[in-house]
Amino acid sequence: MRFIHSSDLHLGKRFGNFSGDLPSRLREARHAVLGKLAEHARLNGVETILLAGDTFDTETPAADVRRQALTEMAHHARIRWVMLPGNHDSLQATELWALLAREAPDNVILATQPAPIDLAGGAILLPAPCTTRRPGRDLSEWMDGAATADGVIRIGLAHGAIQTFSEDAVGIEVIAPDRARRAGLDYLALGDWHGAIQVDSHTHYSGTPEQDRFKHDRSGVALLVDIASAGAMPEVTPIPTASFAWRTFDLHLLADDDPVAALNALLPDLRERRQTLARVVGSGRTGLAARTALTAAIDRAAPDFAWLDLDETGLATLCDVEDLDLIDRAGALREAADALLAESADPSRSAADRAIAVAALARLYGYAQQVSQ
Numbered sequence: 001m002r003f004i005h006s007s008d009l010h011l012g013k014r015f016g017n018f019s020g021d022l023p024s025r026l027r028e029a030r031h032a033v034l035g036k037l038a039e040h041a042r043l044n045g046v047e048t049i050l051l052a053g054d055t056f057d058t059e060t061p062a063a064d065v066r067r068q069a070l071t072e073m074a075h076h077a078r079i080r081w082v083m084l085p086g087n088h089d090s091l092q093a094t095e096l097w098a099l100l101a102r103e104a105p106d107n108v109i110l111a112t113q114p115a116p117i118d119l120a121g122g123a124i125l126l127p128a129p130c131t132t133r134r135p136g137r138d139l140s141e142w143m144d145g146a147a148t149a150d151g152v153i154r155i156g157l158a159h160g161a162i163q164t165f166s167e168d169a170v171g172i173e174v175i176a177p178d179r180a181r182r183a184g185l186d187y188l189a190l191g192d193w194h195g196a197i198q199v200d201s202h203t204h205y206s207g208t209p210e211q212d213r214f215k216h217d218r219s220g221v222a223l224l225v226d227i228a229s230a231g232a233m234p235e236v237t238p239i240p241t242a243s244f245a246w247r248t249f250d251l252h253l254l255a256d257d258d259p260v261a262a263l264n265a266l267l268p269d270l271r272e273r274r275q276t277l278a279r280v281v282g283s284g285r286t287g288l289a290a291r292t293a294l295t296a297a298i299d300r301a302a303p304d305f306a307w308l309d310l311d312e313t314g315l316a317t318l319c320d321v322e323d324l325d326l327i328d329r330a331g332a333l334r335e336a337a338d339a340l341l342a343e344s345a346d347p348s349r350s351a352a353d354r355a356i357a358v359a360a361l362a363r364l365y366g367y368a369q370q371v372s373q
């Protein structure tokens, strides 16, 4: 028995925190995952793709999102797609699941009942569909008592938190971490956690095939699962599915470091940048001139990226009088600079306010350098 395990496609996700073309590019990439999964299935002689919940981002995906997903699945008619309701697209979305039931092509199985599904090839699927967004109980429990014939491969399919692996940080234990052992499962395919992770040798989260946040810092994959026979150890291989990378770069600086060189050493190759969302997190300390140069280097590099941002909140800036002299020796600009410097070092102000004062000072310094050139 060989199948592909994926989850958390979040089709139709809006990405409203980004602007310009990026939200539509990210949304389109999620739809394109369906074609990539089908291509991997074809290359590996796989007939079944299990989607362990959150195929859709919301309970009411737009009609085009829903219909175009089904059309894509129908196009790969040799593949059987099994779709499990997750917490974002739970069975509480009665209209969505009614529409899907009406529109789904023959090769799409909606796993909407906690009842065995015969996958052929000697395997039985035991799905645990999410009844609501927060079921508050372990929906996979029924798997323990689900009888199957001897020698049949038992595959569980569920969506939700296990121990601390909750994507929405609910922090309650929902799915028993040892469900696979208790229910005699050869494999438990889980969704919800957006990074691929092995819970035990029979239990895996596939993670989302296309990252949607900086939390996991690894490109999305799906899992190719091979089970030789009932009771055999599953062979699990990650397969690449992502077109975007979301990456966090830690830029730690000491006062004498050249921040531009340090930044350039961190950032990915030019050709990768168009498909990369990068967050540079500064820490340590730097001088005013170096900090201004860093900001300018970020601004120069940004157009190469899908998105590039510098988080300066953890980066302390050392200012001295000579720096301020470079802004101006006297007059209104110098007074403003002196005031900002005082604010940036004022312990009665919040860290956020002090950071704003430093950023403003760096900006003023940058302008003064441009004018003097």
Ligand SMILES: [Mn+2]
Binding pocket: 008, 010, 054, 088, 167, 192, 193
């Ligand atoms: Mn999800």
